[in-house]
Amino acid sequence: MAPALAALVIGTVAATAAAADVGRVTPSGYPVPRYVTLKFGKVNARAGPGDDHRLLWVYSARGLPVQVVAETAEWRRVCDPDGGLAWVHKRVTDGRRSVINTRNRPAPLYRKPKAGAETIAYLNSRALASLVRCEKGWCRVKTDRTSGWVREGTLWGTTETVQCR
Structure with missing residues (x-):
């Protein structure tokens, strides 16, 4: 089998196995x-x-x-x-869900979940916040002092993809 075709077949088998794992019953x-x-x-x-x-x-x-x-x-x-x-x-x-800013710079928190919305606060690097909910590519987070919206994926813990391999 050609290497490119073999990689495609192996990738497809791995993707199918991963999809099957999502629906499997876990002990919890x-x-x-x-x-x-x-x-x-x-x-x-x-x-x-x-x-x-x-x-x-x-x-x-x-x-x-x-x-x-x-x-x-x-x-x-x-x-x-x-x-x-x-x-x-x-x-x-x-x-309970929380998120963390793993970037080396503060992450802006917006008043509304839309591009161009007013920045109301910043979440410092390595700071934690509670995750309230995510919808349509935006996540609402809450700290001790304020709450606001961030783009999904801006903070660690806001995407459902596997973070470690």
């Missing part, structure tokens, strides 16, 4: 991938699903958004905003 009953937040200010990240697996690092950011990319009945394999993959126990996650 929730879809994978999905976003959750870390419930505590200190969360152990492990190399595998169990306390007997090597400790990789400790997350120290309560409310940090992470993306669940795999799961067992008790453990969640998560992707973090820096691209790290690790396993955390399900009890340390929360279904």
Whole structure:
């Protein structure tokens, strides 16, 4: 088989398998991938699903958004905003959604979800905000002091695509 055709066939098979995974039943009953937040200010990240697996690092950011990319009945394999993959126990996650500005510059928050809308505030680099909802390419986020709209994909945690590979 020609290399280009082989790549096309392999790519099609991978895409079909990925599409099939979206509809599969998970131990929690929730879809994978999905976003959750870390419930505590200190969360152990492990190399595998169990306390007997090597400790990789400790997350120290309560409310940090992470993306669940795999799961067992008790453990969640998560992707973090820096691209790290690790396993955390399900009890340390929360279904509430948050987002983080991973860019090196402040992200503008707009009064309305449309191009050219008035900028009402900025979300600093590495700052967290609660995700209220997304619609038509825009997401409403809320901080302690204000709420506003950002374009979907501007902040980490606003797109449904898999963030880590």
